[in-house]
Amino acid sequence: MSYEITKTIEGEEVDFKNPSPKFYEAVGGEKGMRELMHNFYEIIYKSDISNFFPQDKEEFDKIALKNTNFFVQLCGGPKVYEEETGGMDLDTYMIRIHDDFSIAEKARIEWLGCMRETLESYDMDEELKADFWDYCDKFSKLTVNSFPQKRDFNPYH
Numbered sequence: 001m002s003y004e005i006t007k008t009i010e011g012e013e014v015d016f017k018n019p020s021p022k023f024y025e026a027v028g029g030e031k032g033m034r035e036l037m038h039n040f041y042e043i044i045y046k047s048d049i050s051n052f053f054p055q056d057k058e059e060f061d062k063i064a065l066k067n068t069n070f071f072v073q074l075c076g077g078p079k080v081y082e083e084e085t086g087g088m089d090l091d092t093y094m095i096r097i098h099d100d101f102s103i104a105e106k107a108r109i110e111w112l113g114c115m116r117e118t119l120e121s122y123d124m125d126e127e128l129k130a131d132f133w134d135y136c137d138k139f140s141k142l143t144v145n146s147f148p149q150k151r152d153f154n155p156y157h
């Protein structure tokens with residue numbers, strides 16, 4: 001599988017679809033999904049974007065748990081994240097959560113790299129992995145909120 005990363009373009013509409021419930025089934029339901037997210041966060045903790053997250057392991061684990069609950073619900077499991085959003089639409093809420101952080105394309109690519117490393121350790125139908133990956137590639141674009149200007153951009157010429 002190629003784990004393609006498509007480029008984020010500022011202001012562009014992003015067309016994404018939630019992962020197939022077949023992925024959730026294949027990963028082993030709620031228990032399997034929790035394991036997958038645990039593996040993912042172990043990688044995040046050692047990654048170049050670990051500084052975005054709490055350095056204290058207990059605080060870090062709290063975020064990891066919220067994120068895990070989100071993915072369990074998103075992928076078709078029980079609605080264990082529902083009450084976090086205060087009645088707001090799940091996708092809108094997710095974008096808002098990330099707006100508290102300055103996330104550039106580089107950080108998104110690192111985040112996706114952690115997810116790729118996680119998925120690579122799974123022996124699973126490639127089509128289902130691709131389906132999950134597609135959601136991550138697309139939705140992560142909506143978490144990007146910082147678009148640094150290119151170094152060679154000179155507004156005075």
Ligand code: HEM
Nearest residue numbers: 052054063066067070097101103107108111136139140143
């Ligand atoms: C498919 C893409 C993504 C999804 C679905 C996602 C989902 C989530 C969820 C569910 C949470 C926990 C929210 C809560 O507190 O209830 C979270 C927190 C967070 N995510 Fe993401 N995320 C994505 C991409 C990214 C990317 C690309 C970054 C880049 C750095 C990122 C950085 C963070 C940070 C810094 C936090 C909060 C940590 C804190 O509150 O201290 N996320 N994310």
